[in-house]
Amino acid sequence: MVGIVIVSHSAKVAEGIRELAQQMAKPEQKIIAAGGMADGSIGTDAMRVSEAIEEAMTEAGVVVMVDLGSAVLSTDTALEILDESLRARVRIADAPILEGTIGAVVEASVGSSLEQVLATAEGAREMRKCL
Amino acid sequence: MVGIVIVSHSAKVAEGIRELAQQMAKPEQKIIAAGGMADGSIGTDAMRVSEAIEEAMTEAGVVVMVDLGSAVLSTDTALEILDESLRARVRIADAPILEGTIGAVVEASVGSSLEQVLATAEGAREMRKCL
Amino acid sequence: MSSFTVAALEAVADRIIQHKELLTSLDAAIGDADHGINMARGFEAVRVKIRAAAPETDISGLLKMTGMTLISTVGGASGPLYGTAFMRAAAAAQGKETLDQEAIAQIWSAALQGIKDRGKASRGEKTMLDAMEPAYEAFVEAAKAEKSLVESLEVACEAAKEGIEFTKTIIATKGRASYLGERSLGHQDPGATSSYLMLAALTEFFHNQQLGA
Amino acid sequence: MSSFTVAALEAVADRIIQHKELLTSLDAAIGDADHGINMARGFEAVRVKIRAAAPETDISGLLKMTGMTLISTVGGASGPLYGTAFMRAAAAAQGKETLDQEAIAQIWSAALQGIKDRGKASRGEKTMLDAMEPAYEAFVEAAKAEKSLVESLEVACEAAKEGIEFTKTIIATKGRASYLGERSLGHQDPGATSSYLMLAALTEFFHNQQLGA
Ligand SMILES: Nc1ncnc2c1ncn2[C@@H]1O[C@H](COP(=O)(O)OP(=O)(O)O)[C@@H](O)[C@H]1O
Ligand SMILES: Nc1ncnc2c1ncn2[C@@H]1O[C@H](COP(=O)(O)OP(=O)(O)O)[C@@H](O)[C@H]1O
Ligand SMILES: [Mg+2]
Ligand SMILES: [Mg+2]
Ligand SMILES: [Mg+2]
Ligand SMILES: [Mg+2]
Numbered sequence: 001m002v003g004i005v006i007v008s009h010s011a012k013v014a015e016g017i018r019e020l021a022q023q024m025a026k027p028e029q030k031i032i033a034a035g036g037m038a039d040g041s042i043g044t045d046a047m048r049v050s051e052a053i054e055e056a057m058t059e060a061g062v063v064v065m066v067d068l069g070s071a072v073l074s075t076d077t078a079l080e081i082l083d084e085s086l087r088a089r090v091r092i093a094d095a096p097i098l099e100g101t102i103g104a105v106v107e108a109s110v111g112s113s114l115e116q117v118l119a120t121a122e123g124a125r126e127m128r129k130c131l
Numbered sequence: 132m133v134g135i136v137i138v139s140h141s142a143k144v145a146e147g148i149r150e151l152a153q154q155m156a157k158p159e160q161k162i163i164a165a166g167g168m169a170d171g172s173i174g175t176d177a178m179r180v181s182e183a184i185e186e187a188m189t190e191a192g193v194v195v196m197v198d199l200g201s202a203v204l205s206t207d208t209a210l211e212i213l214d215e216s217l218r219a220r221v222r223i224a225d226a227p228i229l230e231g232t233i234g235a236v237v238e239a240s241v242g243s244s245l246e247q248v249l250a251t252a253e254g255a256r257e258m259r260k261c262l
Numbered sequence: 263m264s265s266f267t268v269a270a271l272e273a274v275a276d277r278i279i280q281h282k283e284l285l286t287s288l289d290a291a292i293g294d295a296d297h298g299i300n301m302a303r304g305f306e307a308v309r310v311k312i313r314a315a316a317p318e319t320d321i322s323g324l325l326k327m328t329g330m331t332l333i334s335t336v337g338g339a340s341g342p343l344y345g346t347a348f349m350r351a352a353a354a355a356q357g358k359e360t361l362d363q364e365a366i367a368q369i370w371s372a373a374l375q376g377i378k379d380r381g382k383a384s385r386g387e388k389t390m391l392d393a394m395e396p397a398y399e400a401f402v403e404a405a406k407a408e409k410s411l412v413e414s415l416e417v418a419c420e421a422a423k424e425g426i427e428f429t430k431t432i433i434a435t436k437g438r439a440s441y442l443g444e445r446s447l448g449h450q451d452p453g454a455t456s457s458y459l460m461l462a463a464l465t466e467f468f469h470n471q472q473l474g475a
Numbered sequence: 476m477s478s479f480t481v482a483a484l485e486a487v488a489d490r491i492i493q494h495k496e497l498l499t500s501l502d503a504a505i506g507d508a509d510h511g512i513n514m515a516r517g518f519e520a521v522r523v524k525i526r527a528a529a530p531e532t533d534i535s536g537l538l539k540m541t542g543m544t545l546i547s548t549v550g551g552a553s554g555p556l557y558g559t560a561f562m563r564a565a566a567a568a569q570g571k572e573t574l575d576q577e578a579i580a581q582i583w584s585a586a587l588q589g590i591k592d593r594g595k596a597s598r599g600e601k602t603m604l605d606a607m608e609p610a611y612e613a614f615v616e617a618a619k620a621e622k623s624l625v626e627s628l629e630v631a632c633e634a635a636k637e638g639i640e641f642t643k644t645i646i647a648t649k650g651r652a653s654y655l656g657e658r659s660l661g662h663q664d665p666g667a668t669s670s671y672l673m674l675a676a677l678t679e680f681f682h683n684q685q686l687g688a
Contacts, residue, residue, distance in 0.1 A: 077558065
């Protein structure tokens, strides 16, 4: 099952999204929140992100969800720190963080591939909430 | 200045997004989090949402950001509870909640109209994070 | 009439609370595993509210109390949906002093329309409507065919049960289960199930009243 | 060489920490009002780290320490950007034992490329690159024209200052300030300013060293 990492500048946001996603997940699914800085301030920390990716890693790989552009910079930096063998199995989703995470978790829960989970996360962009 | 209400099933998510948005906001701007249930559980509460809308209300109106479809149901219900005179000045954004809120807050901060703030929120759908 | 309505609503609340686990486990399969938790939390609050209601509170007032309470305590999609249903029921019940077959049909019709207005769903989208609407139609049919209130309710219950079975054969296109796409197939809808449970409780309640009478 | 490099890095750190408020207020106008907070937090951690470094740590080791620390403590976009710059600088400094003009040009070139690779920005997007790149180019030019290290750094500082002025005339198309669209016009870029401050601190440091020598 593809693991999911949630990178937000806010620890509350990352943890809250993790809780929402967990509701839709299989119990054994790996969903790791990497929000905020070690000292609690707002920001992203490439070291925490790289640890979260390691924690979420499975055979099937990891999709990383990000909130803002600078979270991508931290995640790219985290990838550079990571083992090359792991790095190949990581994708950063260019997707809305909350909506994409829910979609990705549901997709991953049925054993879909890394690319399928990524596509579903990014497809959340088109999700309509108001009917 | 258009007020912003953030409706999430998770209190952490709503509060965290409020903090992130506040960083980009004018000090006098109204950004109200309405996340979770009164007892702390995950969910949305139309009563809280209607109070939050009243709190965020300005001459220019209020844009409500929602996380998932059922948050829209609660917000629609909240609108029914609200005074009709207020209701006309409220829009629900069909937008990614985090990305849309940041966009909406920045747009509102320069005194844009209700419809402009709504359009910017909904335009966040097209935002690209990875370059 | 107040104590009668309170007792009817309590029967509904008790039934939902008793089936908390069932509803949650159905929601675990195609949703977020909270429908039973949501509904039980809501109806526990309703039970407290209506028990404490002033004795002169009329049917409409009790239904409104129920709706408002569900809206602010359930938390999931079912909160605004059932909440709106009870609020509309309250409006339809205004001035009504007995719950006869015709009154029930009118109130039910308003409640059903409330769910449709709120959720913008229609039958066949794997929601509570797939139990609620055929049940309502069966009730009206039976009433037209001069069946008694209890008989009509029993027929409606059967239709709701069939509606639940029907939800197993379709894909969800509204609500959270729609995130699953085809994978919602084969599972029964939690909301359709809670609708059936409420109706079954009411049916039993009226049945027992009749026996007692 | 270690204590020399530590002193140079400390000069940079001190300058940034002294200008915390300036950087934050620049970021308040077109960003999220944290650039000074971010950079000061980062360089306070750097100061602690490098002061505690083993005396035999070489230039490359100290630069790497700085980069890693910025990456994990700054928090904003500037963290991975400056962090990567120092990491790349460390790689380029490997084996180098003195910081002469040529070594500095090589290290700086690698750092600049690191920022470009990480941020995928180029000049004219209202970022730190608008100070950093013209400064680097001016430095190389001056060195070619046989100016001294300190003279070359001074020329580079002037170019960085002009770069800051230039950022006032353009619209941000990278980073948070790009959310503002046209409204970023007229404001100077915080990151360009912190780049200038670091360079100015280094310039003064080498100037003082020369006087002391
Ligand atoms: N738009 C809708 N219209 C009608 N019923 C709906 C709609 N969305 C969801 N439902 C019903 O709500 C039920 C789920 O309720 P619940 O689990 O309490 O809410 P949530 O999905 O927000 O967790 C579904 O099984 C379905 O019957
Ligand atoms: N993609 C990028 N490439 C180069 N520099 C960038 C990029 N994005 C942002 N910056 C620089 O980072 C600065 C902002 O840093 P900071 O405030 O610490 O981060 P954040 O914007 O995440 O709060 C900007 O002023 C700009 O110079
Ligand atoms: Mg549910
Ligand atoms: Mg729910
Ligand atoms: Mg900033
Ligand atoms: Mg920031």
